[in-house]
Amino acid sequence: MKYLNSFFCFLSLFISTLSATPIKGKIVDSSGEILSFASIHVEGTSIGTTSNIDGFYELELEEGTYQLVFQYVGYTSKVESVTIGKQAIELNVVLEPLVNNIQEVVVTAGEDPAYRVIRKAIKKRKFYLNQRKEYSCDAYVKGKHSVGVDELPKSFMGFSLEDDSLDVDSLDFGILYLSESLSRLHYKKGQYKEVMVFSKVSGDDKGFSFNSGSDLAKLSFYQNTIQLGEAQILSPIANDALSAYKYRMETSFYDEKGHLVYKIEVIPKNKLGAVVAGYIYIVDKDWAIHSTDLFTTGKSANISILDTLHFRETHIKLDDKTWTVFSRNLTFTLKVLFIKLYGYFASVFSNYDLNPNFDKKFFNAEIFKVEDNANKQDQAAWDSIRPVPLGKDEIEDYHEKDSLQKIYNSKAYKDSMDRIANKFKLMDLATGYTYQNTHKGYAFNVSSILQNFYFNTVQGFVLGLNANFKHTVNAEKYQWYRISGEGNYAFSEQQFRGSGAFEMQFSAISKAKLKIEGGKKALQFNSDNPIMPMINNYYTLLEKRNYLKLYDEVYGSATYSQEILNGLYVEGGIKYAQRSALVNTTDWSFVPKNTRAYFSNHPQDIGQPNINKDNPSFLTHQHLELALKLRIRLGQKYVTYPNRRVYKPSQFPDIWISYKKGVPWLGGTTNYDYLELKLTKEKIALGTSGLFSFNLTGGWFPNRAKTYFMDYHHFNGNQTIFAKNDAYLRTFQLLPYYQNSTNSAFVMLHAEHHFNGAIWNKIPGLKVLGFEFVAGYHVLYTPENREYMEFNIGLDRIGWGIFRFLRADFVMGYKVGEPLRYGAVLGFNFSL
Numbered sequence: 001m002k003y004l005n006s007f008f009c010f011l012s013l014f015i016s017t018l019s020a021t022p023i024k025g026k027i028v029d030s031s032g033e034i035l036s037f038a039s040i041h042v043e044g045t046s047i048g049t050t051s052n053i054d055g056f057y058e059l060e061l062e063e064g065t066y067q068l069v070f071q072y073v074g075y076t077s078k079v080e081s082v083t084i085g086k087q088a089i090e091l092n093v094v095l096e097p098l099v100n101n102i103q104e105v106v107v108t109a110g111e112d113p114a115y116r117v118i119r120k121a122i123k124k125r126k127f128y129l130n131q132r133k134e135y136s137c138d139a140y141v142k143g144k145h146s147v148g149v150d151e152l153p154k155s156f157m158g159f160s161l162e163d164d165s166l167d168v169d170s171l172d173f174g175i176l177y178l179s180e181s182l183s184r185l186h187y188k189k190g191q192y193k194e195v196m197v198f199s200k201v202s203g204d205d206k207g208f209s210f211n212s213g214s215d216l217a218k219l220s221f222y223q224n225t226i227q228l229g230e231a232q233i234l235s236p237i238a239n240d241a242l243s244a245y246k247y248r249m250e251t252s253f254y255d256e257k258g259h260l261v262y263k264i265e266v267i268p269k270n271k272l273g274a275v276v277a278g279y280i281y282i283v284d285k286d287w288a289i290h291s292t293d294l295f296t297t298g299k300s301a302n303i304s305i306l307d308t309l310h311f312r313e314t315h316i317k318l319d320d321k322t323w324t325v326f327s328r329n330l331t332f333t334l335k336v337l338f339i340k341l342y343g344y345f346a347s348v349f350s351n352y353d354l355n356p357n358f359d360k361k362f363f364n365a366e367i368f369k370v371e372d373n374a375n376k377q378d379q380a381a382w383d384s385i386r387p388v389p390l391g392k393d394e395i396e397d398y399h400e401k402d403s404l405q406k407i408y409n410s411k412a413y414k415d416s417m418d419r420i421a422n423k424f425k426l427m428d429l430a431t432g433y434t435y436q437n438t439h440k441g442y443a444f445n446v447s448s449i450l451q452n453f454y455f456n457t458v459q460g461f462v463l464g465l466n467a468n469f470k471h472t473v474n475a476e477k478y479q480w481y482r483i484s485g486e487g488n489y490a491f492s493e494q495q496f497r498g499s500g501a502f503e504m505q506f507s508a509i510s511k512a513k514l515k516i517e518g519g520k521k522a523l524q525f526n527s528d529n530p531i532m533p534m535i536n537n538y539y540t541l542l543e544k545r546n547y548l549k550l551y552d553e554v555y556g557s558a559t560y561s562q563e564i565l566n567g568l569y570v571e572g573g574i575k576y577a578q579r580s581a582l583v584n585t586t587d588w589s590f591v592p593k594n595t596r597a598y599f600s601n602h603p604q605d606i607g608q609p610n611i612n613k614d615n616p617s618f619l620t621h622q623h624l625e626l627a628l629k630l631r632i633r634l635g636q637k638y639v640t641y642p643n644r645r646v647y648k649p650s651q652f653p654d655i656w657i658s659y660k661k662g663v664p665w666l667g668g669t670t671n672y673d674y675l676e677l678k679l680t681k682e683k684i685a686l687g688t689s690g691l692f693s694f695n696l697t698g699g700w701f702p703n704r705a706k707t708y709f710m711d712y713h714h715f716n717g718n719q720t721i722f723a724k725n726d727a728y729l730r731t732f733q734l735l736p737y738y739q740n741s742t743n744s745a746f747v748m749l750h751a752e753h754h755f756n757g758a759i760w761n762k763i764p765g766l767k768v769l770g771f772e773f774v775a776g777y778h779v780l781y782t783p784e785n786r787e788y789m790e791f792n793i794g795l796d797r798i799g800w801g802i803f804r805f806l807r808a809d810f811v812m813g814y815k816v817g818e819p820l821r822y823g824a825v826l827g828f829n830f831s832l
Contacts, residue, residue, distance in 0.1 A: 020060035021084050024389075025092040027051045027070060035072045035095060037329045037346050039314045043067035043079065043256065046137065046318060046352040049387040050327050053144075053344075058389045069256050071314050073293045074098060074263075074279070079256045098263060100251045114247035114264045120287040121237045128288055128323060129222040134188040135324075136356040137349050139213025140387045144394065145177040145343035175397045176341065178202035181211040181374075182385060185349070186356065191363045192217065199374040200382060203401030203408075206476070208370050208641060216328050216347045219311070221280070221289060225687055228309070231274050231301040231756050232688050236266040236294070244268065244275055252284075257317065260284035272299050272767045274688045274757065276311070288323040289315050299770060302757050304802045304831070307333040307340075318352060325349055336802055348387050365566045367648070368639040414438040441472035452488060454533040457546040457584040457598050459522060460492020476643050478508035490522075492586040497521055508644035511563045518556035522582065525549050525603045526714035528730070530737060535722050544589050544596040547719050547737060549603040551618075551710060552580040563647065566638060569631040576666065577623045579710065581616030603709055603738045618708050624668035626661045653681035653694075662711060671705040672743070674713070682729070690755040695729040698747040712741040715748065715780060723809070723827035728752060732778055732790055734813035734821045742782045752776035754796065772796045774807070789814045797831050804831045 027038045034055035041048025042061070048069075051057040059068075061084045068091075071077045075095040082089060182198040192214040199209040218226075224239060225232035234244050246267040255261055262282050268275040278294035291314045298306030313328040327348050334341040390398070407413050415437075422435050430450055436443035445468055452464030468484035487498035499519025506512040524531065531548045539545040555577035564570050584601050599605045602617045632655040639646040656678040662670030682693040699713050716727055717735035724731060729750045740746075755773040760766060778790040794809030805828055813821030 020062050021086060021088060022058055022060045023068075023082060023084065023089040023091055024056070024058040025090050026055050027057060027072070027093045027095065028055055029072075029075065030094055030096050035075070037312065037327065037344075038070060038072040038095070039316075039327045040071075041069055041316060041326060041350070043069050044318075046316060046324070046326065046350050048326065048348070048350055050329075050346065050348050052389050053391045053394075056389050056391075059387075069316075070095060071255075071291070073281070073291045073312050073314065076253060077256045098251055098253055112248055114249040114262070115242075117249070117262050117264060117282050117284075117287070118237060118241070118247050121282050121289070122239065122241065124287040125222050125224075125235075125237050125239075129220070132187070132322060132324065132354065134186075134356055134358065136184060136186045136353040138351045138387075139181075139183045139185040139194065139217070140348045140350070141181050141183075141209075141211035141213055141216060142346045142388060143177065143179045143209070143211050143343070144175060145341060146174065147176045147339065147341055175202070175393065177343070178394055178397050178401075179209040179211055180382070180386065181209040181213070182387075183213045185213045185217060186358065186362070187217075188358060188363055192367060193363055194368045196368070196370045196374050198377055198382065198385060199370060200377070200398075201375070202398050203405050205375060205402070205405065208375055211345065212368065213347060213349070214368065216330070216345065217325070217349065219328065219330075220325070221292060221294075221311075225274075225685075227685065228296065228301045229303050230683065230691055230754070231303070232685055233274050233276060233296055233301065234688050236276060236280050237289075244270070244273060250279070255283075255290065259286070259290070259317075261290045266294060268300075270761060270767075271297075272757070272761045274761075275300055278310075283323070286317075286323065288317075289313075291315060299768075302770060302772060302797065304770065304797075304799075304804055305334045305336055307335045309333075318354065322354060324352060346388065350387065365637050366640055367637045370639075370641045372642045374642075411439045441475060442470065444469045452486075455537055455541055456548045456550065457540060457586055458493070458548075458550045458582045458601055459490030459495070460586045460588070462488050462490050464488030478505065478644050480505055492588075507562075510645075511561070511569075511647075513561050515559045516557070520552070520554045522550045523553050523710075525551060525710045525738065526716070526741075527710075528714070528716055528727070530716045530718065530724065530727070530731070532722075532724065535720055539720060540598075541590045544591065544594050544598060545719070546584075546598045549601055549738070550582050552582055554578045554580075566647075567633045567636040567650075569633070571627075571629040573627045575623075575625045575627075576668070577625075578620065579618075579623055579708065580620040581618050583616060604741075621669045621708065622667040623670050623708075624663040624666055625670070626663060628659045630657045631655070632657070653679045655679055662707065664706070669706060670708065670711060671703070672701055672707045672711060673703040674711075675700050675702065676713075680729070686753075688756075689758050690753055692751070692753045693729055694749065694751040696747075696749050697730075698745075700745045701743050704743045707743045709738075709741070712743045713746060714738060714741045715746075718825065721823075721825055723807070723825040725827050725829045728776070728827070732780060732788070732813070733792065733809070733811045733825045734790060734823050735780075735788065740780060740782055740785050740788065742784060744783050746780065746782045748778070748780040750776070750778045752792075760795075770804070771798055774809070776809075786816060796829075805829065 027035045029035055036051060036053045036055060038051045039048065040057050040059060049057055049059050063084050065083045068080045068082055069077060070093045072095050075097055078093060078095055080091060082091060179201045181196050183194045183196040186193045194214045201207040201209055221235040221237060223235060225234055234241060236245055246269060248265040248267065250263045250265050252260060252262050262284065264280050264282060266277055266280055268277050276294040276296045280292050280294065281290040283290045293312050295308050295310045297308055298304060310331040314326050315323050316326045317323050329344060329346045331344040418436055418438055424433060430448050432446060432448045434443055434445045447466040449463060449465060452466060455461050464487060466486040468482055470480060470482040473479045481504040483502055485500040489496050497520045499517060499521055501515060501517035503515040536548040539547060555575055557573060557575035559571065559573035561571040582601055584598060587598050633650045634652040635650040637648045658676040660674040662672040664671045676699040678697040680695040683691040686692055715735065716731040717737040718731055718733045719736055723733060729752060753775050757772055759773045760771050774794050774796050776792045780788045790811055790813045792809045792811045794807060796807045797804040798806035798808060807827040807829060809825050811823050811825060
C-alpha cells in the first residue's frame with residue numbers, strides 16, 4: 001500500500017503520454033556547436049527535460065499554448081511560445097553566449113563585487129538547504145561510461161604499439177556501461193526515499209541500474225561540503241568558503257523571469273585542496289543558486305585515477321519563491337596509464353509536488369526500493385516515458401548488446417566459453433585452476449600449491465592445497481551453497497592435517513547463512529591470526545625469530561547467522577574440540593651462521609630461548625564452546641531489490657555484544673564465561689578535516705573456573721615492521737603478541753584520524769605528491785599490567801600516479817615505569 005502513490009503517479013504519467021503530442025528539436029549555439037544537456041522546461045512549472053549528448057531534445061505536452069524556457073549554463077536563456085495541437089512540432093533553438101554586462105553591479109572600493117554577492121549567498125545557504133520541508137518529484141538518471149585511449153605511447157612493457165592503421169591520438173573502444181532509470185523521489189526533513197519504477201541496463205535485462213536520483217539530489221552546493229570518495233569537497237558558498245576561495249565577478253544578465261543573475265568565477269586559493277573551480281551563478285535579491293559550472297580534480301579529492309569531474313546544474317523557481325534543482329549532470333574522466341574512462345551521469349528532476357501527503361510510516365529504514373517489474377519494461381514502454389532521447393551511439397549500443405545478450409545467455413555459448421576457460425594452462429600452477437559450468441551455475445576451484453607453501457619451527461616446511469565447489473541454486477534469489485576442503489602436510493612433523501566445510505546462504509534478504517565444518521588444524525593461540533604466514537616466513541627463515549605460536553585442534557562446529565530484524569544481526573555457534581599442545585620440531589633457517597636460537601612454542605616465551613623447548617605448554621583436553629554474537633546498528637538503512645537487500649552503515653557506531661561459554665559437559669574440561677562489549681565506527685566525516693575512526697572494546701570473565709591460554713582474550717600485537725592492513729583499529733604495533741593476554745578484564749581504545757590531505761596539501765612543495773597524514777592513539781588497560789599507550793603518526797597513499805600502495809607510521813609506546821618504545825611499521829594497501 002505504501003507504494004501506491006508512486007504507482008498511480010507513473011500510471012497517470014504513462015496514460016497522459018498516450019494523448020500527448022511531442023515537440024522535438026536540436027539545441028546549438030550561434031557557431032553551430034552542440035549544447036549537450038541543455039535544460040528545457042515549461043515556464044512556471046517543473047515539467048521539462050534536457051537535451052541529450054547530441055543536443056537533441058523531445059518533450060511531450062497536451063494540447064495548448066506553452067512558454068518553453070531553454071537554458072544552458074553560460075548562455076543567455078531563450079523563451080519560445082509554442083502551440084501544441086495534434087501534429088508533432090519541430091523546434092530547433094540557437095542560444096547565444098553571455099555577453100559582458102556588469103552595469104547593474106554595485107562596486108565596492110578595493111574589493112571585487114563578487115564578494116558581496118557571495119556573502120549574501122552564504123547567509124541564505126541554510127535557508128535554501130532547508131526551504132522545502134517535503135516534496136516529491138520524478139528523477140530520471142542516465143549513466144554512460146566509455147573507454148578509450150588518449151596519447152597512445154609508442155611502446156608498453158617492451159611491446160610496440162605503433163601501427164599506421166591506428167589513430168594514436170585517440171582511440172575509442174565504445175560504450176562500457178549504459179543505463180537509465182526513472183524513479184519517484186520523496187523527501188521529508190532531511191530524509192530521502194526513492195522508488196525506482198523503470199530500470200534499463202544495456203545488455204543485461206536481469207540487472208538493475210546503479211543510477212540513483214537521491215544520490216545526485218544530495219550533491220547540493222547548499223551543503224557545506226559534498227562527499228566525493230573519502231574526501232569532503234568544500235562548497236563555494238560554505239560557511240568558511242571565503243578562507244578557501246577567491247571570487248571574481250565576470251558578468252551579469254537577466255533570466256527569462258527578469259531575475260538579475262551574477263556570473264562569478266570561483267578561484268581556489270589552494271588548487272590541491274578539497275575544492276572546486278569554475279563558475280557559480282547567483283540570483284540577485286533571492287541570493288539563490290541559479291546554475292553552476294564547476295569542476296574538481298583527482299588531486300583535490302585525493303583519487304589518483306580521477307582526472308576531472310564537472311558539476312553542471314540548473315535551478316528553476318517554482319511558485320514565485322521556491323528555487324529547486326531541475327537538472328544536475330556529472331561529467332568525469334578517469335585515467336589508468338594511457339587508458340581513459342570517460343562518461344557522465346545526467347539527471348532531470350521534474351514534476352515536483354511541493355505539498356505531498358505522506359503516510360506516517362512511509363519514511364522508514366528503507367531508503368531505496370526497486371519495484372519487482374522495473375527491469376521488465378519493453379521498448380515501447382521506455383519510448384513512452386523516456387524524458388531524454390537516446391543518442392545515436394546509445395541506440396546502437398542498446399540494439400547490439402541486447403541482441404548479443406540472447407547469444408551470451410544461451411547454453412551453447414556458455415558451454416563454448418566454459419570449454420575455453422576450463423582448459424588447463426601452465427600459469428594455473430601459480431594461480432590455481434577453476435573448472436566451471438556457467439549454465440548450471442557451479443564452479444570448482446583448486447588453489448595453487450605455491451599459495452600454501454610456508455615454514456614455521458613447529459611444522460617445518462608445509463605444503464598444502466585448498467579446493468572448493470560452489471553451486472548457485474537460485475541466481476535470482478542469490479541462494480547458493482559451497483563445499484570446501486583443505487589439507488596440508490608438515491614435513492618436519494611428518495603430520496597431515498585436513499578439514500572440510502559446508503556453507504549455505506538461504507536468503508539474500510535476511511542474509512541467513514549456515515556453516516558446518518570440522519577436521520584438524522594447527523591454529524594460532526590468538527584467533528585473530530595477528531602473524532601472517534608470509535611475514536613469519538621472512539622473520540623465521542632469515543632472522544631466526546619465530547613469533548608464530550601454534551596448537552593442534554581436532555574439531556567440529558556449526559554456525560548460523562542472520563539479520564533477525566533491521567539493525568539486529570545475530571550469529572550463534574557451537575564447537576566441540578580436542579586441543580593439544582605442539583612443540584618445535586626444527587631449528588632450520590636460510591642463515592645457518594646466525595647463532596640466534598629460536599624461542600620455544602610457549603606463547604609467552606618472549607625472552608628465554610630454548611627454555612622448555614620440547615615441553616608442551618598445556619595438557620591435551622576436550623573443549624565444548626557455545627558462542628553468541630549480536631550486532632546492534634541503530635538507524636540502519638537499507639536498499640531493497642526484488643531479490644535481495646543491501647544494508648547501509650549507520651551514522652551511529654555499531655554495538656557488538658558477544659558471549660562465550662566453556663561448558664564442562666560431554667567430557668569438556670573448560671569452564672568459563674566471557675562477555676564483551678564493543679563500539680566501533682569507521683570513517684566519520686569531519687568536513688574538510690578528514691575521517692575519524694574508533695574502536696572501543698571492553699571484556700570481562702565473570703567466571704574463569706577453568707581456562708586454557710587460547711581461551712584468554714589476546715590483544716593484537718606486532719613485533720615486526722609490517723602492519724596488518726585490515727587491523728590498524730585493533731592492533732598495538734609495539735606490543736609483544738601475548739604479553740598482555742588476560743582472563744580477567746580489560747578495556748581498550750583504538751582511534752585514528754585520516755586527514756585526507758587537509759594538512760599535507762598545505763605544505764608548499766609537498767602537496768603535489770598527494771600523500772595523506774594519519775595519526776592515532778591506542779590505549780589498553782588490564783588489572784595485571786595496568787595502562788599501556790601508543791601514539792602513531794604517519795603517511796598514507798605513498799606512491800605515484802595510480803600506484804599508491806604504501807603506508808608508513810612512526811610509533812611511540814608508553815608504559816609507566818618502563819622506557820619509551822619507538823618503532824616504525826609499514827603497511828601495503830593499494831589505494832585509488
